[in-house]
Amino acid sequence: MTFRLTLFSVLATFGLAASCAAASAPALDDLLAGVETCTPTPRHETFRSALADIVPVRTGHYEAPGDAGILGKIARRGGMPEAPEALDVLVEDGAIYFTLEMRGTFHGLPVRSVHVYHGIDRGGYGWWVDFAVPREEVIRVFGRTVTKAVRSFGPDDVALLEIPRGKARISCDLST
Numbered sequence: 001m002t003f004r005l006t007l008f009s010v011l012a013t014f015g016l017a018a019s020c021a022a023a024s025a026p027a028l029d030d031l032l033a034g035v036e037t038c039t040p041t042p043r044h045e046t047f048r049s050a051l052a053d054i055v056p057v058r059t060g061h062y063e064a065p066g067d068a069g070i071l072g073k074i075a076r077r078g079g080m081p082e083a084p085e086a087l088d089v090l091v092e093d094g095a096i097y098f099t100l101e102m103r104g105t106f107h108g109l110p111v112r113s114v115h116v117y118h119g120i121d122r123g124g125y126g127w128w129v130d131f132a133v134p135r136e137e138v139i140r141v142f143g144r145t146v147t148k149a150v151r152s153f154g155p156d157d158v159a160l161l162e163i164p165r166g167k168a169r170i171s172c173d174l175s176t
Contacts, residue, residue: 048125099113
């Protein structure tokens with residue numbers, strides 16, 4: 001009986017610690033709204049513009065892990081609840097790819113990173129959100145919304161919205 005009580009106590013303590021950690025992560029719902037339907041909101045556009053305006057993109061690769069100056073500017077101008085933990089920028093194949101490691105939740109699921117890309121020479125852009133949970137959780141929370149949005153696209157829509165196979169991710173590609 002002592003073993004069960006001890007095991008129960010450990011599990012209860014771990015569960016409480018995990019729920020406290022999730023509760024302290026900022027909600028990114030306003031910032032990421034629209035990713036699940038592939039419809040960028042004005043807030044998302046502000047965030048994307050802040051990335052393009054602030055980050056010194058050159059040909060090749062740029063990293064700003066822990067660069068408080070740039071990360072803080074992106075958070076303030078991009079309307080983020082807190083600065084990302086790291087930023088990685090890659091210029092490749094005529095596009096700029098921004099990867100932001102960040103803390104937060106989207107519809108209650110913990111976010112691992114947010115990715116935004118846009119074409120330099122050609123139109124279009126996209127984004128995806130990687131979650132720190134199994135893919136099944138992403139499907140449980142977003143599956144119906146993603147499916148409904150995909151079904152609503154017309155034949156002239158260029159959006160590609162999906163929860164990719166094998167990934168805990170929602171991605172939206174608006175490339176033309």
